[in-house]
Every structure is written in structure tokens, then in C-alpha cells.
Amino acid sequence: MRLEASSSDYTLLEKIQGIRVSFVALVVTLGAVGIVGMYSAASGSMEPWATKQLIRFVFCLCIMLGLALVDVRVWLKSAYWLYAGVLALLVLVLAMGHTGKGAERWLNLGPVQLQPSELMKITLTLALARYFQGVSAEEIGRIRVLLVPLAIIFVPVAFVLLEPNLGTSLILVAIGGAIFWLAGVRAWKFGLVIGGVLAAIPIIWASMHDYQKSRVLTFLNPERDPRGAGYHITQSKIALGSGGVFGKGFLEGTQSRLNFLPEKHTDFIFTVLAEEWGLIGALSLLALYLVVVGYGFMIGLSCKNQFGRLVAMALSVNLFLYMFINIAMVMGLIPVVGVPLAMISYGGTSMLATMIGFGLILSVCVHRHVRLDRR
Amino acid sequence: MSTDRDITRSRLLTRRAVVLGGLQLGLAGTLAGRMYYLQVVDSDRYRVLADDNRVNLRLIAPARGLLLDHVGVALASNEQNFQLLMIAEQVPDIDASLDLIGKIVGLSDGDRKRIVKDVEHKHAFVPVILRENLSWDDVAAIELNTPDLPGISVEAGHLRFYPLSDAAAHLIGYVGSPAEADMNGNPLLSLPGFKIGKAGIEKFHEDDLRGTPGESQMEVNAYGRMIRELARAPGTPGQDVHLTIDAGLQSYAHERLGQENSAAGVVIDVHTGAIYALASYPGFDPNLFSKGIPADVWEELLNDPKVPLTNKASAGQYPPGSTFKMVTALAGLESGAIDLNHEVTCTGSMTLGDHEFHCWKKGGHGTIGLTDAMAHSCDVFFYDVGHRAGINAIAATAAKLGFGAKLGLDLPGERPGLIPTKAWKEATQGETWQQGETLVNAIGQGYVKSTPLQLAVMTARLASSAMTLPHLTKQVDGQSSTRTDWPPLRFNPAHVEAVLAGMEAVTDYGTGQHCQIPDPAMHMAGKSGSAQVRRMSAYEREHHIHSDSLPWKDRDHALFVGYAPVDAPRYACAVIVEHGNHGADAAGPVVRDLLWEAQKRDLARVSVASDTRLSTRNLSAPG
Incomplete structure (x- = not known):
């Protein structure tokens, strides 16, 4: 591999200056919203969540800035290795899960709990970007060229499905699809696949037994069970709706304060915020996410190498998917699939994964003038 | 390397990025639309549902009207009455607490059986009546032992008092807890400790004497626990009923008849x-x-x-x-x-x-x-x-x-x-x-x-x-x-x-x-x-x-x-x-x-x- 620019092109100072302060400010704003959410969810207390979230955020912020300074060529070179390493972790948790109790998604490494499927979103992105870095626009037209990246996507998807974690598997497929699209895979191929899947659904459905159908329906739509997840989503809609345009006010959310909201500090944190801050707050948060996603796209577009472009944009799409699935879920648009709201929900792995993604986007930004050979 | 090829690839990617960005904006628009629908269009409905969730109406028993003789002497009045209540979840050892209370104010075996039953059947945060009609001495003794009796409290209520006792019993009648047959869907009757006229004037003038209950809006959480009082509408006390009876002559008559x-x-x-x-x-x-x-x-x-x-x-x-x-x-x-x-x-x-x-x-x-x-x-x-x-x-x-x-x-x-x-x-x-x-x-x-x-x-x-x-x-x-x-x-x-x-x-x-x-x-x-x-x-x-x-x-x-x-x-x-x-x-x-x-x-x-x-x-x- 021949590099058109070496790392000696940038001094550390230049790299630090290359970090977009405005991007970091946006990330800090997201983190701050999360801490306010934790404070609200605890009815106006820093305990038990806000303080921990703050510490985590500061920790993750350091990691993000550290990663931003790592040369993009290091990422390129190690992409497959990282992918292979996380894939090994996935297999490991699956093996441990089978010996443990049921679905085990977590890898317990002493004080740090790790969810390998979260990390897979990043390493999958790196691996695919690495692959398409070396594929020309013409070559992408050949089916044979797509076999390897398809395998890169579906091997981890298969493991994540086995956990079982349908939500993350679908996100992995979506990220892969986004990279395929950006890399230039022909539009008709997407049409073919989507059409095929849609055509297969009724055939598979018709061949299933009633109890299997029922199981699938409940899995896809927990609202079918009004006492379980259905209750959750109903309460969430009540909280959102009763917030109205201007919200009930900071710490005045009755649905969250009186514990009618389930999982209020994790999956339903958006509801807590929207109940207290209303439509105005909800739209502002949505806009904040869109600005960050758009920023990631701009960084991608300004990058001089395909690897960086794909990494920055795919990670932005990842953030968007996270946000979209969570918010659509708590608003009752899609089934409850257990996806947290990136940067805002309580939880270390999700935040760490998202901030690693931000670190990589920043790294792409810092090193956007680096040119990489296709091979 | 081919710069031209890379430029081609870059242009393709830019176009594709625009499409992808547009798709995301579209999805975000769906979210915004849903937010608008929930928080603006349907907001009123959800506001009602949220209040239904959290507001629990509690009736406050009205004070019963007095019965007075023809010049205003009380024939039936409401005496302050003290009840001993226990909130089970706040009591670390219920048996030990009941033993201690039994020593202080006395609890019959029947009382204890009823208490144990009440504790089993009610939520742990609902007060259970341990004993009614405590004397001042009882109250003082309980207060003295308060540190040893967590979750036990004394609450003031009302007890119907008939100063003439036997002398006007048939005339005045008495009050008692509503029987199953008295239950007519009026929630007031289900209030713990609520009494209605069962005989005599107490029964005849029940409607005048009863009054209308007040209402307390309590905020409750998802588990039904009372959090705080939001509003209180005081009820109307029952009407006093003036009788033609002369308390003095009535007592005299009772006494005189009592010689037979x-x-x-x-x-x-x-x-x-x-x-x-x-x-x-x-x-x-x-x-x-x-x-x-x-x-x-x-x-x-x-x-x-x-x-x-x-x-x-x-x-x-x-x-x-x-x-x-x-x-x-x-x-x-x-x-x-x-x-x-x-x-x-x-x-x-x-x-x-x-x-x-x-x-x-x-x-x-x-x-x-x-x-x-x-x-x-x-x-x-x-x-x-x-x-x-x-x-x-x-x-x-x-x-x-x-x-x-x-x-x-x-x-x-x-x-x-x-x-x-x-x-x-x-x-x-x-x-x-x-x-x-x-x-x-x-x-x-x-x-x-x-x-x-x-x-x-x-x-x-x-x-x-x-x-x-x-x-x-x-x-x-x-x-x-x-x-x-x-x-x-x-x-x-x-x-x-x-x-x-x-x-x-x-x-x-x-x-x-x-x-x-x-x-x-x-x-x-x-x-x-x-x-x-x-x-x-x-x-x-x-x-x-x-x-x-x-x-x-x-x-x-x-x-x-x-x-x-x-x-x-x-x-x-x-x-x-x-x-x-x-x-x-x-x-x-x-x-x-x-x-x-x-x-x-x-x-x-x-x-x-x-x-x-x-x-x-x-x-x-x-x-």
C-alpha cells in the first residue's frame, strides 16, 4: 500500500487544530441533554444516574478526542483485524450466553461491561470501508466483487441474531446497505433485493403454523400484550401527548415522576424529555441529531479518500438509525425493539460505542487531506 | 493510481450521499409528524389520560348533623374519637409491634385476627385500623412509645355520642356501619368507618343529617401510593335536626317509667x-x-x-x-x-x-x-x-x-x-x-x-x-x-x-x-x-x-x-x-x-x- 501523504505531514498541534470545535460542542450538547434527562428521570436528583452518566461522558469524551488524533491510515490498516477481533468477541458472548442463562449480550470484563454487537457496528463500518477503498466504481458493477462484503455483513448479523437481538442485526444490515449504496452499488440491485424480501414475506408467512405466527407477531409488536410492553408504549404515548407543545416543565413530568413510565432512564428517556419540554423540546432534540448527522456527512464529503468518506458517512447513518429507531419506538411507530437513544440513554456501552464513532469521524476530519491508494 | 477514477467515484458518492441524506430527512420528517400528532393534535386526550393515571379522588366524610331538643340541647353529637392506625410496610416486625400495643392499650384476640386479615388483604401502604375509640390516656401512652412503634399513628375521627343514653334510645335511634343491603352504589357508604342512621330519628332524618362528602384529589404513583394532595373540596356538613323533645322531660320520663x-x-x-x-x-x-x-x-x-x-x-x-x-x-x-x-x-x-x-x-x-x-x-x-x-x-x-x-x-x-x-x-x-x-x-x-x-x-x-x-x-x-x-x-x-x-x-x-x-x-x-x-x-x-x-x-x-x-x-x-x-x-x-x-x-x-x-x-x- 502506497500512501500519498505520510503521518509526518501533520504535527500533533496541527492535528489538534484540525479537530472541529463546533462538532465537539454539538457532542457535548448531546451529552448535556442526556445528563439533564437523567436528572429528570430521578425526579430532580443527581443520583442514581446523572452523576455516573456525567463521569462516563467525560471519560468517553477523552477517548473520542484521543481517537481523533489517531492517523486514519492506522484505522485503514487495522480495519480487518478489529473486525475479526470483535467478531471473536461476539462468538465468545454467544458461547458464554449458552452456558449462562438465556440471551446474554454482555461481555463482563470486570468493571467494564461490553456489548460486542455495539462495537461491531463500528468495526463492520471500518471493514467495509476498507474493502470498498480498494474497489473502483467499475468493479462494483460485478456481482463477484460484492460477495466478500456481503459475507462481512452477514456473518456478524447471524451471530447477533442468535443472541437473539433482532434490532441490532437490522441496524447492522442497514449500515452495510448504506455503505453499499454510498460505494456505488447499482440501484437496481437494491431494488432486486428489497423486492425479493418483500415477495418472500407472504410465502414464509403462509407456510408457518399459527403458534409460530403468533410468536412472531408478539416479537414484532409487543403492544399485542397489553399488560407487558403494550402498557409501556401506551404510557409512553400518554406522557408524550400530555406534554403538549410547551411541555409540563422541568421536573414536572407526572408520567415519569410517578413511575408510570417504564425504563424511563434507558429506552424511554426521550419520553421523559418530551413530556417535560413538549413538542418544542422534542423537535429541538431531533434537530440537534440531524445537525450532527449532517455534520458527519459534510466531513465525509470534504474527505479526499474513499475510506474516510465511507467511515464518516456510515457512522453518521449509524447515529441516525439509533436515534430514529428509538424515537419511533417510544412514539409507537415501530415495535419496541429495545434500542437506546444514543448519547442520552443511561448506559456505558452505548455511549462508548457512539463516542468511538464520533472519534473516528473526527479522525477522518483531521486527516481529510490524506490520500490513500486504492490498493 | 488514477485520480480521474477517484474523482468519478467521489462524484458518485456525493450524489448517493445526497439521496441518503434526503432519505434520512424524510424519516426525520415522519418523526416530527408523529410528534406533532401526539403532542398537538391528540394532546388533550392524552392530558386527560395522564390525569386519570395520577389523580385519585378520595371522599372526605361530612360531619353528621346534630340532633337537638326544642331549645337546642344536644341529643346526638359528634365526639372526637381516636383511632390507632398501622401502615404495614413501615413496620419492621408486625407481631412485635402488636404485642407492644397489646400491652399498652390492650388488643383482644379478635382484634388481632382482624388486623392480620386486613394486613393480608390490603396494600402494604394502606392504613389498617388497629383499635378505635382510644381514650386520652391510651393516646398519651401510645405517643410516649412512639419511638418503638414505627408505622403506628393515632388519627382523630368522629364518634356519635348520645348524652341521654338509654333515656332516648328508641326515639333518637343509633348509627351503624351500612349493611350490604344499604349499599346503593354511593361511594360514601363504602368509606371505612362511615356510619348511617339505623334506627329512630337517626334513620328517619338520614338524608338531612348525612350531608355531602368533600373530595380530596390525591396524586398517586403507578403503584397506587398517595404522593400528595392536589386539591380539596370541603363537603357540606349534615343539617342539624331540631326536635320537639324536651331533653329534661324525656330524661325524667325515662326515670319515672323506670320505677316500673x-x-x-x-x-x-x-x-x-x-x-x-x-x-x-x-x-x-x-x-x-x-x-x-x-x-x-x-x-x-x-x-x-x-x-x-x-x-x-x-x-x-x-x-x-x-x-x-x-x-x-x-x-x-x-x-x-x-x-x-x-x-x-x-x-x-x-x-x-x-x-x-x-x-x-x-x-x-x-x-x-x-x-x-x-x-x-x-x-x-x-x-x-x-x-x-x-x-x-x-x-x-x-x-x-x-x-x-x-x-x-x-x-x-x-x-x-x-x-x-x-x-x-x-x-x-x-x-x-x-x-x-x-x-x-x-x-x-x-x-x-x-x-x-x-x-x-x-x-x-x-x-x-x-x-x-x-x-x-x-x-x-x-x-x-x-x-x-x-x-x-x-x-x-x-x-x-x-x-x-x-x-x-x-x-x-x-x-x-x-x-x-x-x-x-x-x-x-x-x-x-x-x-x-x-x-x-x-x-x-x-x-x-x-x-x-x-x-x-x-x-x-x-x-x-x-x-x-x-x-x-x-x-x-x-x-x-x-x-x-x-x-x-x-x-x-x-x-x-x-x-x-x-x-x-x-x-x-x-x-x-x-x-x-x-x-x-x-x-x-x-x-
Whole structure:
């Protein structure tokens, strides 16, 4: 591999200056919203969540800035290795899960709990970007060229499905699809696949037994069970709706304060915020996410190498998917699939994964003038 | 490397990025649309649902209206009452706490069983009543031990208190927890500890006394725990009910009747129909009912032959005996069967067909007129009058004087008594009326039944010449029930005068002469009566075995009716002493004492004076 620019092109100072302060400010704003959410969810207390979230955020912020300074060529070179390493972790948790109790998604490494499927979103992105870095626009037209990246996507998807974690598997497929699209895979191929899947659904459905159908329906739509997840989503809609345009006010959310909201500090944190801050707050948060996603796209577009472009944009799409699935879920648009709201929900792995993604986007930004050979 | 190729690739990617970005904007737009739908379009609906979630309405029991006598003395009031409550979830060791409480204030095994059951059936944060009706000492002892009793608290409530205790039990009634049958969906009735009127005035005026409950809006969390009070709408306390009763006379009457085994009496205002005293002895302590009556006490009350739970004054039906002779006399005069100068020769008995009807006086009264016949209560005279007038004339007169039907007393449980007619006998027994039966009923025996209240009303109507109706309610909700404009009694005044003269003669020189009121200004007129409980056998008559040598329950009832003062009648009174033998001996002195006491208290004047104070309506005192 021949590099058109070496790392000696940038001094550390230049790299630090290359970090977009405005991007970091946006990330800090997201983190701050999360801490306010934790404070609200605890009815106006820093305990038990806000303080921990703050510490985590500061920790993750350091990691993000550290990663931003790592040369993009290091990422390129190690992409497959990282992918292979996380894939090994996935297999490991699956093996441990089978010996443990049921679905085990977590890898317990002493004080740090790790969810390998979260990390897979990043390493999958790196691996695919690495692959398409070396594929020309013409070559992408050949089916044979797509076999390897398809395998890169579906091997981890298969493991994540086995956990079982349908939500993350679908996100992995979506990220892969986004990279395929950006890399230039022909539009008709997407049409073919989507059409095929849609055509297969009724055939598979018709061949299933009633109890299997029922199981699938409940899995896809927990609202079918009004006492379980259905209750959750109903309460969430009540909280959102009763917030109205201007919200009930900071710490005045009755649905969250009186514990009618389930999982209020994790999956339903958006509801807590929207109940207290209303439509105005909800739209502002949505806009904040869109600005960050758009920023990631701009960084991608300004990058001089395909690897960086794909990494920055795919990670932005990842953030968007996270946000979209969570918010659509708590608003009752899609089934409850257990996806947290990136940067805002309580939880270390999700935040760490998202901030690693931000670190990589920043790294792409810092090193956007680096040119990489296709091979 | 090929820069051109890379540029191509970069341009393709830019186009693709724009499409992808557009797709994301579209999805974000969907989210924004959904937010708008939930938080703007449907917001009102969700606001209602959110409030439904968190707001729990709790009723606050209204204070029950007081029962007051005619001048405002309390007959039923609300006493502060202390309850001991426990919130199970705050008690680390329930058994240990109950042991300690048992040592301090005492807990029966029954209490403990109920507590354990309540704790099992209720949420851990719902207070459970450990004990009610704590004394001040109990409260102080609990407060002293507060550090050792987490989760235990003392709460103030209300307990219905009846200051007159037994003396007005039948009249006032009592309150108790609503029975299953009382439940009509009114949530107030399900409130723990809520009591409703179960008997007497408490029951009759339940709607006035109850009031409307207040409402407390409590915020509750998802588990139903009360968090705080959001709003409170105070209820309306129940209306106070002013009665015509005089607390002093009522207590006196109870005490006076208590000198006999079992008795009942009524004192009524002849002009207004206001009842000043209505007593039945023996009574019971209604305070026991508000606290929850012990089962053994209840059993004892139920099985007592003197029926302490029955209000004998308005629900006890007795043959009126000779006190009915005024009715027979008036019936004879009004029907034209006899005139004012009618005389009968009493030989000690009268023969009708093959039956002999005896006078109470062996040997007879000789030739006797109406006045003397009443004074000495000659049975033969009234056999004759009854025979001449016929049972239907007697029944018509009796009806006008208030017999044979309920008088519409504002108190539950009133009984109608019975006045027989020919038609009645045919309808109920399928037999024709016998002439001899007229004779028996003419002296208040046989089928005739009346309540002491009806006897008092008869006396009042005779004394006032008005169709007075009795009532106990003086004023409720600012509405005065006192009435003086009763329709006149449509009898020939001369006939009524003659009957009243006979009643005066009774206390002047007749059977009641020994029980005249000593103060001439307060003199009373009256009539005695004895009612056979068991028909005398020929053997007993022959061997001069008198009622007073029989077992108590077989002895005659003693009755007496009277009014006073003779010159300007104001008070009428009727008394029955169950199994008291001779009316003049047993019941007469009681009537005398009640009428005497009523006059000494000058109840009518006091009542009217208080009435002008109670209401804006000015009532003129008639007579």
C-alpha cells in the first residue's frame, strides 16, 4: 500500500487544530441533554444516574478526542483485524450466553461491561470501508466483487441474531446497505433485493403454523400484550401527548415522576424529555441529531479518500438509525425493539460505542487531506 | 493510481450521499409528524389520560348533623374519637409491634385476627385500623412509645355520642356501619368507618343529617401510593335536626317509667302535636351501637322479655281497656244512640243472649249517668252504649280520634293498632260480627288495639277539639314543622264537653282521685284503664283470684291517659305499664308526674320562645 501523504505531514498541534470545535460542542450538547434527562428521570436528583452518566461522558469524551488524533491510515490498516477481533468477541458472548442463562449480550470484563454487537457496528463500518477503498466504481458493477462484503455483513448479523437481538442485526444490515449504496452499488440491485424480501414475506408467512405466527407477531409488536410492553408504549404515548407543545416543565413530568413510565432512564428517556419540554423540546432534540448527522456527512464529503468518506458517512447513518429507531419506538411507530437513544440513554456501552464513532469521524476530519491508494 | 477514477467515484458518492441524506430527512420528517400528532393534535386526550393515571379522588366524610331538643340541647353529637392506625410496610416486625400495643392499650384476640386479615388483604401502604375509640390516656401512652412503634399513628375521627343514653334510645335511634343491603352504589357508604342512621330519628332524618362528602384529589404513583394532595373540596356538613323533645322531660320520663318493670309513655302538646317526651322502658345504650356492639350484649337485648329494642310508645300495640270508653261514649252521643242524660242501671253484669258480661265491680254501680260511669269506669254502662251505637259507629269515632291507622309519626316503626268493624271481621275471619263482641270492644278489649301514642293523640284531640297530629321534628334546614292550624274535630262541642267532664270526674272523685296533681292550677283530667292480657276463667272469677296474683307476664296491662291543665289544656299524656294491673294504681301516678313535670317546666312557653329564636317565622301560642 502506497500512501500519498505520510503521518509526518501533520504535527500533533496541527492535528489538534484540525479537530472541529463546533462538532465537539454539538457532542457535548448531546451529552448535556442526556445528563439533564437523567436528572429528570430521578425526579430532580443527581443520583442514581446523572452523576455516573456525567463521569462516563467525560471519560468517553477523552477517548473520542484521543481517537481523533489517531492517523486514519492506522484505522485503514487495522480495519480487518478489529473486525475479526470483535467478531471473536461476539462468538465468545454467544458461547458464554449458552452456558449462562438465556440471551446474554454482555461481555463482563470486570468493571467494564461490553456489548460486542455495539462495537461491531463500528468495526463492520471500518471493514467495509476498507474493502470498498480498494474497489473502483467499475468493479462494483460485478456481482463477484460484492460477495466478500456481503459475507462481512452477514456473518456478524447471524451471530447477533442468535443472541437473539433482532434490532441490532437490522441496524447492522442497514449500515452495510448504506455503505453499499454510498460505494456505488447499482440501484437496481437494491431494488432486486428489497423486492425479493418483500415477495418472500407472504410465502414464509403462509407456510408457518399459527403458534409460530403468533410468536412472531408478539416479537414484532409487543403492544399485542397489553399488560407487558403494550402498557409501556401506551404510557409512553400518554406522557408524550400530555406534554403538549410547551411541555409540563422541568421536573414536572407526572408520567415519569410517578413511575408510570417504564425504563424511563434507558429506552424511554426521550419520553421523559418530551413530556417535560413538549413538542418544542422534542423537535429541538431531533434537530440537534440531524445537525450532527449532517455534520458527519459534510466531513465525509470534504474527505479526499474513499475510506474516510465511507467511515464518516456510515457512522453518521449509524447515529441516525439509533436515534430514529428509538424515537419511533417510544412514539409507537415501530415495535419496541429495545434500542437506546444514543448519547442520552443511561448506559456505558452505548455511549462508548457512539463516542468511538464520533472519534473516528473526527479522525477522518483531521486527516481529510490524506490520500490513500486504492490498493 | 488514477485520480480521474477517484474523482468519478467521489462524484458518485456525493450524489448517493445526497439521496441518503434526503432519505434520512424524510424519516426525520415522519418523526416530527408523529410528534406533532401526539403532542398537538391528540394532546388533550392524552392530558386527560395522564390525569386519570395520577389523580385519585378520595371522599372526605361530612360531619353528621346534630340532633337537638326544642331549645337546642344536644341529643346526638359528634365526639372526637381516636383511632390507632398501622401502615404495614413501615413496620419492621408486625407481631412485635402488636404485642407492644397489646400491652399498652390492650388488643383482644379478635382484634388481632382482624388486623392480620386486613394486613393480608390490603396494600402494604394502606392504613389498617388497629383499635378505635382510644381514650386520652391510651393516646398519651401510645405517643410516649412512639419511638418503638414505627408505622403506628393515632388519627382523630368522629364518634356519635348520645348524652341521654338509654333515656332516648328508641326515639333518637343509633348509627351503624351500612349493611350490604344499604349499599346503593354511593361511594360514601363504602368509606371505612362511615356510619348511617339505623334506627329512630337517626334513620328517619338520614338524608338531612348525612350531608355531602368533600373530595380530596390525591396524586398517586403507578403503584397506587398517595404522593400528595392536589386539591380539596370541603363537603357540606349534615343539617342539624331540631326536635320537639324536651331533653329534661324525656330524661325524667325515662326515670319515672323506670320505677316500673316495663312501661312506655308519651307527652304531647294538644294544640301543636309536638311530642315533648316519648319514652319506652327498658331501653338500651345507643352509644354501644356507635362503638360496635358486642355480640353477647346484642343477644341479651334481643332475648329480653321486656323487649328493650322495641319502642313500645309508638310500636307497642295494646288493648286500650277503659281508656277507650271516651270513644264509646262519643260514638253513642254522636250517633244519637244515647243523649247526654242517658242512664243505665248496673247490677254487676249485663246479659246478652245466653252470655253474661260482667262489670269490674261485683254488685254493680246502681243507676248511673255518663259522668259517673266514666268516673267509676262502669263497664255495664258502656256495654249498653256500645250495644246501642253498634261497632261501626264506634269505629268511625275511633278513626276520627286517631285510632286504627298510622298517624304518620316522623319516626320509623310506628304501628297502626286495630279498630274492628263488621266488614273487617268478615274479610279477615270470614265470620259475621257477634253482638257480644261489640260489648267487649266497647270497653277496649277484644280486637281493639292501640299504641300509647294513639291514646295520647286521642286525649290531645279531645282536649283541643282539633285533629292534632303528632310529630317529633321541630325544625330542619330552616323549615319549621310546628303547626297549630289543625282542622277542627267535627264533633258536637256539647258531646265533647260531656266526655271531658267525665275525665275531670275521674281525677276529682273517680278511679283516679288519688293521683291528682296537688297544685290546683295544674290539675289534670284523665281516664284509667286495665287491659286483660289473659282472659279470666270462670274459676278465677268465682274464687276472687285477681290479676295481681298471677305471674308477671299474665297480669293485666295498666293504662292511663290524661291532660292538663284542666282549665286550659296544653299537655296530653298516655302511659302504659305492662302487666301493671290496675291502670289507676300503676299508670295514673306516672301520668300525673309527667304532666306535673311538663307544667313545672312550662314547656309550651319555652318551646314557642325558642321557636321564635330558631326561625324567623313568628308563631303565636294558641290557647
